[in-house]
Amino acid sequence: xxxxxxxxxxxxxxxxxxxxxxxxxxxxxxxxxxxxxxxxxxxxxxxxxxxxxxxxxxxxxxxxxxxxxxxxxxxxxxxxxxxxxxxxxxxxxxxxxxxxxxxxxxxxxxxxxxxxxxxxxxxxxxxxxxxxxxxxxxxxxxxxxxxxxxxxxxxxxxxxxxxxxxxxxxxxxxxxxxxxxxxxxxxxxxxxxxxxxxxxxxxxxxxxxxxxxxxxxxxxxxxxxxxxxxxx
Amino acid sequence: xxxxxxxxxxxxxxxxxxxxxxxxxxxxxxxxxxxxxxxxxxxxxxxxxxxxxxxxxxxxxxxxxxxxxxxxxxxxxxxxxxxxxxxxxxxxxxxxxxxxxxxxxxxxxxxxxxxxxxxxxxxxxxxxxxxxxxxxxxxxxxxxxxxxxxxxxxxxxxxxxxxxxxxxxxxxxxxxxxxxxxxxxxxxxxxxxxxxxxxxxxxxxxxxxxxxxxxxxxxxxxxxxxxxxxxxxxxxxxxxxxxxxxxxxxxxxxxxxxxxxxxxxxxxxxxxxxxxxxxxxxxxxxxxxxxx
Numbered sequence: 001x002x003x004x005x006x007x008x009x010x011x012x013x014x015x016x017x018x019x020x021x022x023x024x025x026x027x028x029x030x031x032x033x034x035x036x037x038x039x040x041x042x043x044x045x046x047x048x049x050x051x052x053x054x055x056x057x058x059x060x061x062x063x064x065x066x067x068x069x070x071x072x073x074x075x076x077x078x079x080x081x082x083x084x085x086x087x088x089x090x091x092x093x094x095x096x097x098x099x100x101x102x103x104x105x106x107x108x109x110x111x112x113x114x115x116x117x118x119x120x121x122x123x124x125x126x127x128x129x130x131x132x133x134x135x136x137x138x139x140x141x142x143x144x145x146x147x148x149x150x151x152x153x154x155x156x157x158x159x160x161x162x163x164x165x166x167x168x169x170x171x172x173x174x175x176x177x178x179x180x181x182x183x184x185x186x187x188x189x190x191x192x193x194x195x196x197x198x199x200x201x202x203x204x205x206x207x208x209x210x211x212x213x214x215x216x217x218x219x220x221x222x223x224x225x226x227x228x229x230x231x232x
Numbered sequence: 233x234x235x236x237x238x239x240x241x242x243x244x245x246x247x248x249x250x251x252x253x254x255x256x257x258x259x260x261x262x263x264x265x266x267x268x269x270x271x272x273x274x275x276x277x278x279x280x281x282x283x284x285x286x287x288x289x290x291x292x293x294x295x296x297x298x299x300x301x302x303x304x305x306x307x308x309x310x311x312x313x314x315x316x317x318x319x320x321x322x323x324x325x326x327x328x329x330x331x332x333x334x335x336x337x338x339x340x341x342x343x344x345x346x347x348x349x350x351x352x353x354x355x356x357x358x359x360x361x362x363x364x365x366x367x368x369x370x371x372x373x374x375x376x377x378x379x380x381x382x383x384x385x386x387x388x389x390x391x392x393x394x395x396x397x398x399x400x401x402x403x404x405x406x407x408x409x410x411x412x413x414x415x416x417x418x419x420x421x422x423x424x425x426x427x428x429x430x431x432x433x434x435x436x437x438x439x440x441x442x443x444x445x446x447x448x449x450x451x452x453x454x455x456x457x458x459x460x461x462x463x464x465x466x467x468x469x470x471x472x473x474x475x476x477x478x479x480x481x482x483x484x485x486x487x488x489x490x491x492x493x494x495x496x497x498x499x500x501x502x503x504x505x506x507x508x509x510x511x512x513x514x515x516x517x518x519x520x521x522x523x524x
Contacts (some may be wrong), residue, residue, distance in 0.1 A: 055477055084491060154343050165282055172347070210355060230320065232258035
């Protein structure tokens with residue numbers, strides 16, 4: 001969904017969200033409370049700079065507006081695939097962003113992620129996947145890596161991987177697969193204000209994704225095996 | 233005698249790094265807790281899904297230990313592999329060991345079960361931060377031939393401390409993936425010297441991304457791990473994350489297009505930066521003392 005339409009459906013005109021290049025930030029008014037908004041658009045690659053821009057917003061929110069609920073808006077092609085970003089420690093910058101989101105949760109900020117367009121891999125791990133809960137619009141796309149790069153890493157053929165991506169839920173991209181595996185708490189359909197209201201009120205504070213994946217039949221071993229380790 | 237950490241298997245590392253005979257494994261290979269997803273790809277599964285988790289003693293202290301096996305699918309995190317690590321971290325919250333030590337060797341998400349692996353890595357990340365929030369130190373040791381990449385490169389940087397060898401590597405995307413996406417001019421994955429200057433242990437140590445640089449020697453890793461135990465846990469607070477932010481923002485601000493590792497080291501005040509690739513771990517450690 002286009003950002004402008006998303007803003008209108010969620011907040012009407014009651015928002016001050018600025019899109020600056022690929023970077024999205026600002027505030028919105030919802031049910032009488034102010035929400036902090038941070039995210040990306042245009043399928044942004046997440047490099048060191050973009051990770052730090054987002055982290056900056058989170059640090060300021062924690063310092064200046066303790067407890068304010070935060071909505072993460074996700075549209076990314078994944079981590080920036082550049083030599084300079086690797087040299088500068090992109091993994092450290094992304095971990096820093098993830099730690100900022102994690103600390104915000106621990107300090108009592110409600111943090112909700114929404115994949116409104118596309119989510120890939122490293123750009124997703126340090127945003128929606130470390131929120132209290134992550135949701136997606138039905139038409140969103142979620143995947144780990146594009147098939148040509150995957151073929152190179154796995155040494156499996158592109159043809160084989162393309163075929164697999166039609167049939168295997170643990171491999172195939174898609175909102176429904178992530179929902180079944182517990183990676184998404186829910187899919188937002190219909191009135192998006194109702195969906196956001198529900199998320200802000202009911203997103204779990206602890207990590208329930210393995211249990212969700214088991215209950216929904218999409219990821220049967222994650223919780224079982226973790227419990228076995230605890231009991232061993 | 234020097235025993236190469238890099239050449240050891242995951243279990244050899246565990247048995248040699250920790251007090252003799254102290255490693256107790258949970259869900260060992262005999263229990264055959266395996267990936268259910270690999271058979272359809274015609275890929276053999278492993279009886280431990282490529283990771284050993286349990287507890288051991290380090291210099292007499294009770295610690296939780298885990299080691300990823302790089303020989304199996306490059307240490308990639310699949311559903312079961314990730315669940316073992318999550319359960320291990322969750323158990324640490326219940327039993328409160330002196331520290332949690334992860335011998336990381338991983339290419340990140342196991343692409344053969346990509347979605348389950350991606351979610352699993354994020355679960356490991358959250359579970360690790362839960363352990364840190366409970367003031368139990370988390371220490372990551374990196375020295376395997378496959379390095380520590382992808383989501384596990386992020387997980388590693390969520391730990392209190394990182395110990396790396398001069399033959400260890402820590403990064404996000406592998407050079408091959410960057411080259412496949414943006415061309416050989418962007419990152420020549422066959423230029424081994426360039427790869428080391430970008431992702432290698434010396435670079436990560438000199439920039440402070442890793443706290444300790446050791447030789448590729450099990451005894452050196454053990455000595456470093458024992459010394460870290462004494463330093464306790466580092467709290468993640470708004471102040472500590474603000475300091476981290478300032479450091480990373482300055483690093484980005486000083487960066488120039490076309491930078492090499494050598495440029496970054498020189499900028500940090502290391503006069504003989506061009507010689508770093510030829511130095512031993514001890515000589516490289518001495519450089520940072522000169523600057524300090």
